Amino acid sequence: MGESGLDLRRAARAGWEGLTVGRARGFVQANLVVVPADWAGDFAAFCRANPRSCPLLAAGRPGDPRLPALGADLDLREDLPAYLVHEAGHAPRRLASLRDEWRRDWTPFALGCWFGAEAALAGEGIRLRHVELGLQGPLFRTGRAAVPVGRLRGPLVVSMRPFAREDVPRVAAVTAGLPRSHGAPVHVGDPAVLGIPDPDQPDWGEPLRPEPGEEAVFWGCGLTALAALQASGAPLFATHAPGAMLVTDLLETLP
Structure with missing residues (x-):
């Protein structure tokens, strides 16, 4: 039996701080965002308005570090490999745990992640070169705007992975059937079309031409x-560190 989401969460709780790319194949991976309760309504509405970028998997209750719908024995304060705490006017702080940072009004959200699509693509025999290299891959702020909601507005952020030209139609078809992992691509080809000036200078992750x-x-x-929380001046919030995702017990399956 292969590695499960629970296996990876327990490894993170025990101190593992690696990337989740290529791990626990077939289990849905998630972005974690934890916001103050007075930002939670706008944040949930922003996700619903931008479902291809921010597929909302689960929303928690203020102060509760669990999302029972996503997994057993799940504690959001320590079950991810690494976290970032964002305070307005300061560089993000990278932490191995949120246990000492957790606040009574913090409200957690889990958003779908592209890593969950890897098992389906590998099952189709499609080469995943970023996985072979052990890379997350590049992520870029684009020149396009996300749909604004309430206080939240900012740029569309995209991830990029390279695929053999003959595989691209199959890649698009497979991922279109996985809406919890962002669904179909938003673009294929020249990054300048998205307003990305230099593909060798990603905003997060590593260059991968x-x-x-x-x-x-x-x-x-x-x-x-x-990006929307940062652009909108949210005073304090927490996220996963790039590439260090929440790995759930949900199975990513094609319909």
């Missing part, structure tokens, strides 16, 4: 929510 015979394929990314 397409090789000859490959195409750059872009998906909406849950960091759209992070």
Whole structure:
């Protein structure tokens, strides 16, 4: 039996701080965003208005570090490999645990992550070069705006992975059937079309240029929510660290 979401959460709780890319294949991975209760309504509405970037998997209650719908024995304060705490006017702080940071009004949200699509693509025999390299891959703020809601507005953020040109139609078809992992690509080809000036300078992750015979394929990314919170001046919130996702007990299956 392969590695499960619970296995990976227990490893993180025991101190593992690696990337979740390529791990627990077939289990839905999630972006974690924890906001003060007075921002929770706007945040949930922002996710609903931008479902391809921010597919909302679960919303919690203020002060409760659990999301029971996503997994057994799940504690959001320590079951991710790494976290970032964001305070307005300061650089994010990277932490191995949120246990000492957790506040009574913090309200957690889990948003779908592209990593959950990897098992379906691998099952189709599609090469995942970023996984072979052990990379998350590049993520970019684009020149396009997300749909604004209430206090929240900001740029669309996308992730990119390169695929063999002949595989791109299958990649698009497979991921279109996985809405919890961002669904179909938002763009294939030239990053300049998205307002990305330099693909070798990602905002997060690592540069990964397409090789000859490959195409750059872009998906909406849950960091759209992070960018909106930052742009909108949210005073204090927490997220997963890039590439260190919440791995759930949900299975990512095609319909």
